[in-house]
Amino acid sequence: VLIWGVNFPENRLIKKSLETFYGIGNQHSTRILAQHSIFHRARVGSLPTKTITALTAELSSMTIETDLRRKLVENISRLKEMGTYRGRRHAMGYPVRGQNTRSQIMSARKLNRVERRG
Amino acid sequence: MSTSTTCWKCLSRPSLLSSQLSSRIAQVTVSAPFSSTATSLAPPLIRGNNGPQKGVKGTTAIKKKNRPQQTGKPPMPGERKALRKRVVLSNTNAIEVQDLVDLNQETVDGLLKENASGEYTSPVAGKVVGLPGTTVDSLRAIESFKTSQGWGLFRRPSLLVRKEAIDLTKSLVSAAKDQITQRLIIDGARGTGKSLMLLHAQAAAFAQGWVVINIPEARELVSATSDYAPIPDTMPQLWTQPTFTSSWLEKIQKANKTQLDTLKMTKKHNLPIEVPSEISLSRFLEIGVSDTDVAWPIFQAFWDEMNAKDRPPMLLTMDSTSYVMGMTEYRDKAINFIHSHDFVITKLFMDLFSGAIKMNNGGAVIAATSRSNSPTSISMDLAIMQALQRQAGEKLTRRNPFERKYDERVDSALRDITVMELSGVSKAEARSLMEYWAASGVLRQRVDEQIVAEKWALAGNGVIGEIKRNALNMRI
Numbered sequence: 328v329l330i331w332g333v334n335f336p337e338n339r340l341i342k343k344s345l346e347t348f349y350g351i352g353n354q355h356s357t358r359i360l361a362q363h364s365i366f367h368r369a370r371v372g373s374l375p376t377k378t379i380t381a382l383t384a385e386l387s388s389m390t391i392e393t394d395l396r397r398k399l400v401e402n403i404s405r406l407k408e409m410g411t412y413r414g415r416r417h418a419m420g421y422p423v424r425g426q427n428t429r430s431q432i433m434s435a436r437k438l439n440r441v442e443r444r445g
Numbered sequence: 446m447s448t449s450t451t452c453w454k455c456l457s458r459p460s461l462l463s464s465q466l467s468s469r470i471a472q473v474t475v476s477a478p479f480s481s482t483a484t485s486l487a488p489p490l491i492r493g494n495n496g497p498q499k500g501v502k503g504t505t506a507i508k509k510k511n512r513p514q515q516t517g518k519p520p521m522p523g524e525r526k527a528l529r530k531r532v533v534l535s536n537t538n539a540i541e542v543q544d545l546v547d548l549n550q551e552t553v554d555g556l557l558k559e560n561a562s563g564e565y566t567s568p569v570a571g572k573v574v575g576l577p578g579t580t581v582d583s584l585r586a587i588e589s590f591k592t593s594q595g596w597g598l599f600r601r602p603s604l605l606v607r608k609e610a611i612d613l614t615k616s617l618v619s620a621a622k623d624q625i626t627q628r629l630i631i632d633g634a635r636g637t638g639k640s641l642m643l644l645h646a647q648a649a650a651f652a653q654g655w656v657v658i659n660i661p662e663a664r665e666l667v668s669a670t671s672d673y674a675p676i677p678d679t680m681p682q683l684w685t686q687p688t689f690t691s692s693w694l695e696k697i698q699k700a701n702k703t704q705l706d707t708l709k710m711t712k713k714h715n716l717p718i719e720v721p722s723e724i725s726l727s728r729f730l731e732i733g734v735s736d737t738d739v740a741w742p743i744f745q746a747f748w749d750e751m752n753a754k755d756r757p758p759m760l761l762t763m764d765s766t767s768y769v770m771g772m773t774e775y776r777d778k779a780i781n782f783i784h785s786h787d788f789v790i791t792k793l794f795m796d797l798f799s800g801a802i803k804m805n806n807g808g809a810v811i812a813a814t815s816r817s818n819s820p821t822s823i824s825m826d827l828a829i830m831q832a833l834q835r836q837a838g839e840k841l842t843r844r845n846p847f848e849r850k851y852d853e854r855v856d857s858a859l860r861d862i863t864v865m866e867l868s869g870v871s872k873a874e875a876r877s878l879m880e881y882w883a884a885s886g887v888l889r890q891r892v893d894e895q896i897v898a899e900k901w902a903l904a905g906n907g908v909i910g911e912i913k914r915n916a917l918n919m920r921i
Binding site for chain 2: 358
């Protein structure tokens, strides 16, 4: 079954399938299922076509995947262009939130960059 | 070493003298102090299997185990569930008990005979009765038999007719005669026979030609394992469960086929689909089975039909009731949990309990609680306690004014109910049950006063589930 252009096997749980999109986790998937009156143990194959269409429309209206990643990168580059402390820290790949740099900063080195991957 | 020639353990004399024995032993031990014969004659060592080679670093890394490959054919979808839920009702290895009376219309009429002092004088009072074949088929169709009740030990399903069971039958018969709706909750500790009391009510109803509607497990209405849909234009918002209703209609139709085949549609109903007029109610329910969207409107029409003139009385039963005394796991459009009384099937039962809906041809609605693995509903517990106190003429327990977890909707639904509290069976009833077990060849002991008293006392003064567990499950 195609939801928002992505194919899902029919016997997979719809909640789990929605959570495979970047930007949808437990909270958003619960909200989407509640608004369309789908019980949380529903399988993708059990949904009628009009519900699938409604879900696709719902996903199109949300910021997920590339839109969300772009938003994240825009926020960081805005900070940098303003010349803020946080922007400089992202650019250098250092911790942003006031952590110590005397010890392990592996997460900051991996994640904090201007072209953050999300 | 002893110098005697007798072996001290087995008292046998050795063939050789001890002196000769010791010299022979001495001769054997005299040999070269160092010998390489054994090692030179042994097969050569294989070089490669001696562990890590010199100059090569051995690894102490944890080896990744591959996932175990699934060999053999996996079972078909639904097969494991079917095996788990399958109820075996007959065992040909058990002995057939010859003089077992069937629970049919005649027996039910006979059950109600009382003498002057109010004791039941029926020959089967306090004895075991068998269930006739058609009743067993109907009970199986509405899923009354549970896998944990041990039906598969005996030749045919049978029930003990307890005093409380006769009281229940009496109230059912009077409900049909006076055309009132009997509202009953069956409570009691774990193992006291609440589900079997429901089964007795259903069997008695089938014997009298009533229509029986059952919810074997109220948890299914609440645990959000089947689909749900809002009913448009209802204020406050009501919800249906289409798939559940559809399979429920199928069970009702199968169980009550003989009665429903003879009843015809008499009224006109406003249904979303075309229904031919003058069809039997049995055929009418089948339409709801095949189409889940119209299942609830069809049930509503069926209910109207059954409340028309000259229809048989209805019995509605529900087990594990405390599940429907609170919130469900379904959510509404505003992402709040939905209360169980907003779902139409539960609402039907609760309206019957509160008296908002009546059955025009008489009948009963009976709910049994479950005291093992069930959520607590303090509103329901308080309502039961107050009902028992009211029945006994005692002062009513007041609500705890500091408690926040009372549920107003449950309070208003259960304001005015009758409660049957089950406790242990009497020794005479326990004896007749154990005699039946012994006659079936399942209980391999002689049934006398001593053993009955022993089992009765061990079971907490006659809790029937414990008697069964002690006598039948633990077999040395």
